[in-house]
Amino acid sequence: MKQHKGMRPLDVIILLKLAIDNDEGSRIKDLSSKLFISGSEVSESLNRSSIAGLLLPDSRTVNKEAFLKFLEHGLQYVFPAQLGPVMKGMFTAHSESSLYLSFSSEEKLVWADELGKERGSTILPLYPTVVKAVKKDRILYRLLALCDIIRVGDQSDKNKAVWHLREAFQGRA
Known part of the structure; x- marks a missing residue:
């Protein structure tokens, strides 16, 4: 039996992908x-x-209720986000286009990307390849932006982000 040595940020990305793909293409x-x-x-x-x-x-089926509890109650503590300098990049968190009107923050947040067209304060994505992966997967992009809201938002926005994630996991978003 393998020993658990703690979660890593890439685990969140892989679980999100499995959750939205519903076991399709879940081969390694x-x-x-x-x-x-x-x-x-x-x-x-x-x-x-x-x-x-x-x-x-x-x-390889995500225990969605347990995963949602982890995102809601642990994500911001296990994988906190810190704001960095203003750079070019790809919008995330409140700034992602499908979420912009639903959340209260006016601050523009980006994942740094030299090919990005947007400018804002940077936060590190959960894993270095996130920017490349979300360019090919709009749903994953939205879910990771919601996770970033949990990592940096106020309590009201965090609650809304969890609600949106729950809806996505239930196939209603």
């Missing part, structure tokens, strides 16, 4: 190519998530 090779994360890292991530109870036993 598929996840690796879609997320630009090595196969060995995906495999280790799945092991950590399984041990933590974030995957249903003997499957």
Whole structure:
């Protein structure tokens, strides 16, 4: 039996991808190519998530209720975000276009990206390949932006972000 040595930020990304894909393309090779994360890292991530109870036993199906509780109550503490300098990048958190009108923050936040067209205060994405992966997956982009709201937003915005994540996990967003 493998020992759990703590969650890593890439685990959140992999679990989000599994949650929205509903077991389609959940092979390690598929996840690796879609997320630009090595196969060995995906495999280790799945092991950590399984041990933590974030995957249903003997499957690659996300335990959505447990995962949502982790995002709501642990994400901001386990993987906090700190604002960095103003740079070019890709909008995230409150600034992501589908979320902009639903949240209270006026501050523009971006993941740094030299090809980005937007400017704002930077926050580090949960994993370096996030920007590349979300350019090919609009739903994952939205969910990671919601996670960033949990990481940096006020309590009201965090509550709304959790609500949006719950809706997405139930296939209504």
